[in-house]
Amino acid sequence: MGKHLFETYKFHSFINKAIEELGFYEPTEIQKKMIPLALNGESAIGQSQTGTGKTHAYLLPVIQSIDPNLAEVQAVITAPTRELASQIYHEALKILKFQQDEPSVTARCFIGGTDKQRAIEKLKQQPHIVIGTPGRINDLVREQALFVHKAHMLVIDEADLMLDMGFLYDVDQFAGKMPKDLQMLVFSATIPEKLKPFLKKYMENPQYVHVQPKQISAEKIEHVLVPLKSRTKIDLVYDMLKALNPYLAIVFTNTKVKAEEVADALIEKGLKVGRIHGDLTPRERKKMMKQIRDLEFQYIVATDLAARGIDIEGVSHVINYELPMDLDFYVHRVGRTARAGLSGIAVTIYEPSDEDALAKLEKMGIEFVHRDLVKDEWVDLPDRNKRKKRTKQMDEIEQKARALIRKPKKVKPGYKKKMKEQIEKIKKRQRRLQKRK
Structure with a gap:
């Protein structure tokens, strides 16, 4: 392969080696806009959807900025869910493993639901990069086990989700202990009004980067609408899953209660079903994610936590058991499939009461095809709007x-x-x- 286009950034040779091994050739739009700003020490807000390459838009400059000779925390990266923090940490390790010089850059992951005492033990030597959930990082700072007062960089990923989940208070607590000239990189799919006071407090005239999704959802997703008619929803979902025979399908519901109900009903019908929602204990979630990665399940029932906070590889089908209350989440949900250039199918079961929501999605640029499942066969239906x-x-x-x-x-x-x-x-x-x- 020829030279990759990241070489213009003058990264350390081990970072360039990692980029090559990861198969990155050309920076994505968010990377093109954010990396130069980050390398220049500027604070910036990057607004982009999931799946645009934003993790490396901050990871590469963060790793580049570390002085391995200083045995202190120099950068903090925080994410709203344990799964997302773990994923960022694993992406960082994929780059750091190419280091050959001593001393080398170190990274550690601190998330809730793990043994705090063991984390404190490990902190006898402070890592250069701290990655984790806000609550756990704040705990360790309060316990005076983690020292962030010299860190020059703070990254907040999925800031709008942080706000929704009530974690900005924790971020505020430890960010307040960081240097006055802190460089902050914030990534968010949306910038809600309630997020603005927090951003104002820590960022003086930040650069603002907005990457419009090329289209509202990936090109290779087929959006299918299926009318419920007089059937029961659970029977229809079961029949659809059997007829689609997916590599991996996620069935989305709006509430944890509904997710449990759907998962139980599908299990009763003989399917092996995984589940992801906010009520699982940390241990259950960790076990579930491992089973999903090991392809133990062909079907997963999930709430919107999985649409934003978790990255699951190989999803071929997304089924909306019900449309999300917030229609932006439709895009997040269907974005779980057709990643990295693969194609995917998003199927939505609809009732007459969903017509307004569907019309809004169509205005947003989603093009639906209208189908039904009749005796295990897919049948094209006339246009709903005919x-x-x-x-x-x-x-x-x-x-x-x-x-x-x-x-x-x-x-x-x-x-x-x-x-x-x-x-x-x-x-x-x-x-x-x-x-x-």
Whole structure:
């Protein structure tokens, strides 16, 4: 392979070696915009969807900025979920393993649900890079086991999710102990109003980078709508999963209770089903993620935690058992499939009450195909909006016909009947023309 385009950033040779081994050739849009700013020591807010390559947009400059001769914490990277923090840590290790010089850059991961005492033991030697969840990092700082007062960089990943989950308080606690000239990199899919005071507090005139998703969802996703009709939802989901025979499918529900209910019902029907939601204990979640990675399940039932906070490889199908309350999450959900250039299918079960939400998604640029499952066979259905379009067309023909007929100044007897007949003639002609077109 020729030279990769990351070489213009003048990274350390071990980082360049890692980039080559990872098969990266050209930086993604968020990387092109964020890496130079980060290397320049500037604070920045990067707004982009999941799957745009943002992890390496901060990991590469963070690792580049470390002085391995200083035995102190120099950068803190924090993420809202344990799974996401672990994933970032594993991505960092994939780069750090190419180091050959001593002293080398060290990274440690600290997340809730693990033995705190053991974490404190390990901190007898402070790592250069700390990666973890806000609660655990804050705990270790409070216990005076972790010293962040000299760290020059703070990265906050999935900041809007941090806000939703109530973790900004913890970040605020330890960020307040960091140097005044702290460089902060914030990544978020959305920038809610409630996030702005926090950003203002720590960032003076940050650079703002917004990477528009090229299209609202990956090109290679087929969005399928299936009407519920008079069936029970669980039977329909079961039949669909059997008919699709996915490599790996995630069935999304809006609540933990519903996720449990759906998973139990599918297990009762004989499927081997994994589940991911906020009520699992840390141990259960860790075990579940391991089983999913080891491909023990073909089916997973999950809440939106899995749409944002967890990266699962090889998802071929996403099924929306119900549409999310916040329609932005539709994009996050379906974004679990068709990653890294692969194709994927997103199937949504809908009822008449979902029409408004579907219309909004269509306005956002999602193009649905309309299908049904009849006796284990997929059947194409007519466009849902056909009737609406036809009525609209008829109204337009009516208006055109009326406009073509002038009302006479003096109205003779039988005028209304004649007018009606003329309108009908013109309408027939218009319809014929329409058909020919």
